[in-house]
Every structure is written in structure tokens, then in C-alpha cells.
Amino acid sequence: MKKWLRNATLGLAAVVALTACGTSDDNGDTTGGDTGTTDGEATEASDFTVGMVTDLGGIDDKSFNQTSWEGLVAFGEEFGLEQNTNYSYVQSESMDEFEPNLRNLVRSDTDLVFGIGFLMENAIRTVAEQNPDAQLAIVDMVVMNQETDELYDNIANLVFKEHEGSFLAGVVAALETESNQVGFIGGVESELIKKFEVGFKAGVKAVNPDAEIAVQYVESFNDQVAAQQIANTMYSQGTDIIYHAAGDSGNGLFTEAKNRARNDEKVWAIGVDKDQYEEGVYDDDKSVTLTSMVKRVDIAVANVSEDTMNGNFPGGQVLEYGLDDEAIGISDSTENLSDGVEDEVNNYRDQILSGDITVPATDDEYEEFLSGL
Known part of the structure; x- marks a missing residue:
């Protein structure tokens, strides 16, 4: 093979x-x-x-x-x-x-x-x-x-184990946010997509317990317009980085982020499932994709x-x-990451693999995780 x-x-x-x-x-x-x-x-x-x-x-x-x-x-x-x-x-x-x-x-x-x-x-x-x-x-x-x-x-x-990769995406968001406000857009609210949401929030809070996290679900995996509207609201309220786990709906997030980037607004999107750097490309050589949670x-x-x-x-x-x-992780596209972020992500990855960090996958586990910070 x-x-x-x-x-x-x-x-x-x-x-x-x-x-x-x-x-x-x-x-x-x-x-x-x-x-x-x-x-x-x-x-x-x-x-x-x-x-x-x-x-x-x-x-x-x-x-x-x-x-x-x-x-x-x-x-x-x-x-x-x-x-x-x-x-x-x-x-x-x-x-x-x-x-x-x-x-x-x-x-x-x-x-x-x-x-x-x-x-x-x-x-x-x-x-x-x-x-x-x-x-x-x-x-x-x-x-x-x-x-x-x-x-x-x-x-x-x-x-x-989507929650593990989403945790690392949350680490990136917490290290890169300038507004101290990040967001998550989910597709259909379910046990599966909760793993993405909860893992992401845990990664954010592990790095920055004071960060604010907005969460909203599209309730569809193929409604780009609704996802773009959600992203528009989040960005307008000060969120500067949004992670999605919404399938085709998530392309609405990239549309909104690119529209704002063309107007010199500094916002980012975090992709999911595959490296979505190309989905964030605008003006030929720039991308609004900060990183992606890759699921092989x-x-x-x-x-x-x-x-x-x-x-x-x-x-x-x-x-x-x-x-x-190595079936879950962060994409190889690191062009938009600040110096030292990749090393910090690897540090948290090692802690998860060693068992020093147990990443939550449910709301109850997330509350328990927060109590231990």
C-alpha cells in the first residue's frame, strides 16, 4: 500500500x-x-x-x-x-x-x-x-x-477521538486570539459533534481560563447560508477565531471570514476533518484558515x-x-501560526498521549475538567 x-x-x-x-x-x-x-x-x-x-x-x-x-x-x-x-x-x-x-x-x-x-x-x-x-x-x-x-x-x-484533536485546535485558538473571544459552530447537535465542541473548549480553557467561548449549532450539515450568518454574528460581537465542525455548512464560515479579511479585518477560521487551508484562500496568496483539526x-x-x-x-x-x-491531529499548514505555537501544541499533545491530560468528551466531563484547572 x-x-x-x-x-x-x-x-x-x-x-x-x-x-x-x-x-x-x-x-x-x-x-x-x-x-x-x-x-x-x-x-x-x-x-x-x-x-x-x-x-x-x-x-x-x-x-x-x-x-x-x-x-x-x-x-x-x-x-x-x-x-x-x-x-x-x-x-x-x-x-x-x-x-x-x-x-x-x-x-x-x-x-x-x-x-x-x-x-x-x-x-x-x-x-x-x-x-x-x-x-x-x-x-x-x-x-x-x-x-x-x-x-x-x-x-x-x-x-x-475527535475531542483530542479539537483540544489541540482550542490550544491554537487560545494562543492566537487577540480579542480573548473565540467561537465554535457545530452542525447537528449530537453526541458526536459535542466531542468537537467540548474538546475545543477544554483546549481553550487549559491555556486561557479567562477566554470567552461562543457556541452555536446550525442544526444542519449542508446549510452554508445559516453558518455564514452565525459566523457574521460571532465576528461582529468580537470573536476573532471560529472553529467549525459542521460539514458542508462550515463553508459558510470560510465565506464570511474571507469577506471580512478582504476588508482588512483580522479574523480566522479553524477547519475540520481535512486540511482546509485552501478553503480559506483569498486574494490568491492569503488564507483565513489558521489551522485545521485533521481526522484521517x-x-x-x-x-x-x-x-x-x-x-x-x-x-x-x-x-x-x-x-x-496519528489519525487525529493538527494540519501541516502552519503558515499562519505565530512563532512558538506549534511547539506548544506538541507539548499539549504529549501530555494527552502520556495520560497527564484527559480530554473531556461530554458536558459533564467538561465541567469536571474545568474544576481541576
């Missing part, structure tokens, strides 16, 4: 592999039983097929869906596969399309079918129950059997595809990716 697809060492042994026959606690951890990995026969690359169903943001959201597709494309190119023959995607325009889109791929005998995003939980559960021989994977959700409280052995669950969904998708092709479908497992896998 290409070096960049393996540079995070995200094979099955490198992530948290949890079982199909245990019980889940509040943190999603599962215990008991064997690995749940399917030791099937390897499929010739030329015969292997894999498809993905997008979340609502669309394949060109410049964020979550796009990153997932880039991973599938990289996998296909590495093994000489043909797009639309061996690997493909189906775009979802509404949540009502999730289930039929997944089902159609399964019915076409696609070897591996990805559902991209936590909003697909119910749809992929239904398809898994109706098609026990299917090999399904979902990103950003652990799907449990509601009757038995067990994992499905025909679903691989890919999750990330592409690596996870590529690796699970390869494992499945080789007969090792990780059904009935929770595969968790974080800082220690």
Missing part, C-alpha cells in the same frame, strides 16, 4: 478492536468474546467491489464526505481498480435516501458497503438485519442491536477496504482512531 496510507499504522492491531458479543458501556467500550473479525477468503483485487453512501453534505463538501471518498479513491488506485466498476459512491440528498441507497449497493452484490456519518445509524441497522451476509461499515457511530445490546457481526464500526477518515476507509479484500472484514468490531495512531 502507498506509504501515506500506512503512515498512521492503522492496521487492525493498531486500533481498539472490540467484540461482537460483549456489552457496551457509556463510553462505547466493549468487553468479552473473541475478535469478531471475519476470516474469509481473500478476493482478487479485480473482482473486489466497494461502495459508499454519502452523508447529507455531499461528496464535494470539502470536509467529511470528501475525505472518505478520497480514501476509497486512494485504495482503488493503489490496487489498479476501476472507478464505478470496483469502487463508487452514492450521494444522499435526504435522510430518507440512506436506507434505499445502502440496500441497493448490497443488492448489487457489493463486497463492502460504507455508510458515512452517524446519521446513518438506523438505516444501516435495518439493512444489516435484513442482509446478514452483507459486509457493512459505518463511520462515526457504533451500531448496537437494540434488543440484545450487542454489536452486529456484519457491521464494522469506525470511530475517532481516508486512512480508515482505505485500510478497512484492504482488510476486507484480503478476507479480514472487521465485522463486530469497534475500530477507534486517535492521536496515538
Whole structure:
């Protein structure tokens, strides 16, 4: 496999592999039983097929869906596969399309079918129950059997420690803000997006307990206009740095930041999921993107595809990716960071990896975190 697809060492042994026959606690951890990995026969690359169903943001959201597709494309190119023959995607325009889109791929005998995003939980559960021989994977959700409280052995669950990377984004924001006011724009308020919000706020407060943090949700992953309006309000009220976890909606943040930057207003945006430096470019050579919280969904998708092709479908497992896998972190684009900021981010990263800092992922954990500052 290409070096960049393996540079995070995200094979099955490198992530948290949890079982199909245990019980889940509040943190999603599962215990008991064997690995749940399917030791099937390897499929010739030329015969292997894999498809993905997008979340609502669309394949060109410049964020979550796009990153997932880039991973599938990289996998296909590495093994000489043909797009639309061996690997493909189906775009979802509404949540009502999730289930039929997944089902159609399964019915076409696609070897591996990805559902991209936590909003697909119910749809992929239904398809898994109706098609026990299917090999399904979902990103950003652990799907449990509601009757038995067990994992499905025909679903691989890919999750990330977004709160850890968001903490580092908060460190950057706290070090770079000049107004002492920063903001967070979320997509749909949910347990998942709360991890981004809470981790970010914890990183800010760890560096500057007196900083003010504005938080607002779009309640959509594909409403750029609403996100731009929220960003406009935050910037107008003195916020100078805004971090988003809003999918395609987040592009509205970049629009607002660039409009203001063209009028010589010093504001910044922090990207998410992939390096969004280019999304912030204006006047050819400048960007309003301060940094981005990178989430390597592409690596996870590529690796699970390869494992499945080789007969090792990780059904009935929770595969968790974080800082220690280099699957979560801060982007390599450092052009807009002040001197010393990158070193300070690495310092906090080391403290998280050593266990000296436990990053909160929920509101209750955040309150506990604040009490210890």
C-alpha cells in the first residue's frame, strides 16, 4: 500500500478492536468474546467491489464526505481498480435516501458497503438485519442491536477521538486570539459533534481560563447560508477565531471570514476533518484558515477496504482512531501560526498521549475538567 496510507499504522492491531458479543458501556467500550473479525477468503483485487453512501453534505463538501471518498479513491488506485466498476459512491440528498441507497449497493452484490456519518445509524441497522451476509461499515457511530445490546457481526464500526484533536485546535485558538473571544459552530447537535465542541473548549480553557467561548449549532450539515450568518454574528460581537465542525455548512464560515479579511479585518477560521487551508484562500496568496483539526477518515476507509479484500472484514468490531495512531491531529499548514505555537501544541499533545491530560468528551466531563484547572 502507498506509504501515506500506512503512515498512521492503522492496521487492525493498531486500533481498539472490540467484540461482537460483549456489552457496551457509556463510553462505547466493549468487553468479552473473541475478535469478531471475519476470516474469509481473500478476493482478487479485480473482482473486489466497494461502495459508499454519502452523508447529507455531499461528496464535494470539502470536509467529511470528501475525505472518505478520497480514501476509497486512494485504495482503488493503489490496487489498479476501476472507478464505478470496483469502487463508487452514492450521494444522499435526504435522510430518507440512506436506507434505499445502502440496500441497493448490497443488492448489487457489493463486497463492502460504507455508510458515512452517524446519521446513518438506523438505516444501516435495518439493512444489516435484513442482509446478514452483507459486509457493512459505518463511520462515526457504533451500531448496537437494540434488543440484545450487542454489536452486529456484519457491521464494522469506525470511530475517532475527535475531542483530542479539537483540544489541540482550542490550544491554537487560545494562543492566537487577540480579542480573548473565540467561537465554535457545530452542525447537528449530537453526541458526536459535542466531542468537537467540548474538546475545543477544554483546549481553550487549559491555556486561557479567562477566554470567552461562543457556541452555536446550525442544526444542519449542508446549510452554508445559516453558518455564514452565525459566523457574521460571532465576528461582529468580537470573536476573532471560529472553529467549525459542521460539514458542508462550515463553508459558510470560510465565506464570511474571507469577506471580512478582504476588508482588512483580522479574523480566522479553524477547519475540520481535512486540511482546509485552501478553503480559506483569498486574494490568491492569503488564507483565513489558521489551522485545521485533521481526522484521517481516508486512512480508515482505505485500510478497512484492504482488510476486507484480503478476507479480514472487521465485522463486530469497534475500530477507534486517535492521536496515538496519528489519525487525529493538527494540519501541516502552519503558515499562519505565530512563532512558538506549534511547539506548544506538541507539548499539549504529549501530555494527552502520556495520560497527564484527559480530554473531556461530554458536558459533564467538561465541567469536571474545568474544576481541576
